Amino acid sequence: MYKYRWKLRYVYYLTRSKFRGYSAIGGAAQNRFDFDAFVSYADEDRRVVVNDMITKLEEQQGKQLCIHHRDFLVGEEIAANILNAVRNSKKTVIILSSNFIASYWCNYELNMAHMESLETGRNVIILVVYEHVRMKDIPDILQNFMKNNSYIEYTDDPQGNIIFWDQLITAINSE
Template identity: 45%
Template sequence: MTVLMVFVSILCGGISYRFRWKLRYLYYMVKVKWHQSEYKSDDTDARLYMYDAFVSYADEGQTFVHKILLHQLEKVGGIQLCLHKRNFLPGNDIATNITFAIQNSQQTIVIMSPDYLASYWCMFENNMARMESIYERDCENIPFLVLYKQIPACDLPLELFHCQCYIEYPNAEYGDVIFWEQLKKAIQH
């Protein structure tokens, strides 16, 4: 009897680990929908989003996001961005804020850097965006990666490139114009 209990416990633990992101996503989806009566519609075509894009970034990249990205996309491009420092609701736990931001944004832009990969909450945001993409939007809202700093390919988790598009931030000035145009197109598609 004890062996059976140990086996069942190990089996349940393995299944929980295997589907941990899906389970977390489902938990936060239910939590947000339960507490948010103004939730519009489950139909992606008829759904109105509060934001054009949620920007997921590590704190070390906030200078780039708040000074350059915000200027190029919001001020010049007219794109409404959701940033955790500016748009998260005080009093809500961070996971609920993340899930709410992803659900209410048409796109998720990930500013990828070595610091991003090392951050638990950044990877949480990325995984929640992937789950939203897969289970709610039929891979329509694929998180879009901006490779802000060079990262060796061996350091990148494979799931980052599963169904995800990416663009590299240019080091040259002339590539800047093309980069911003391509990023705007990716957000507005």
């Protein structure tokens, strides 16, 4: 049971959402999503999401982001909201920081995005390194992801910042 805990949670909330009236993505509608990206971040790192991502991605690029403090359904379980956000978004953007690593719900979001990748065969995770974290503190799933995939590092440097946003937009647009 412990070994398959994330798979079991994923299947439980997926099945539960089908009985609660959420429409499942599948078949011809597989390429249609409610959101371009679900942003997974620790609440302590909200500044980068509210000040930067909403401005750069939603207002300037016309992307639709799913942001938990704004788009989760009130009265619904957090775990169900997370799975619905992951499933109804083309990509999941992980904002990696020490706060992210310490957060139970961020870990949950990461694992649900990982399960979505495995179940659908889609590469849904976009990793943004917001602050440098020691490799030994990073969860195994992210360590494996970082060893096998490209990721983007956030920067406040004006020149690097232009490159960062171009890379993030390209990653969100990719299949």
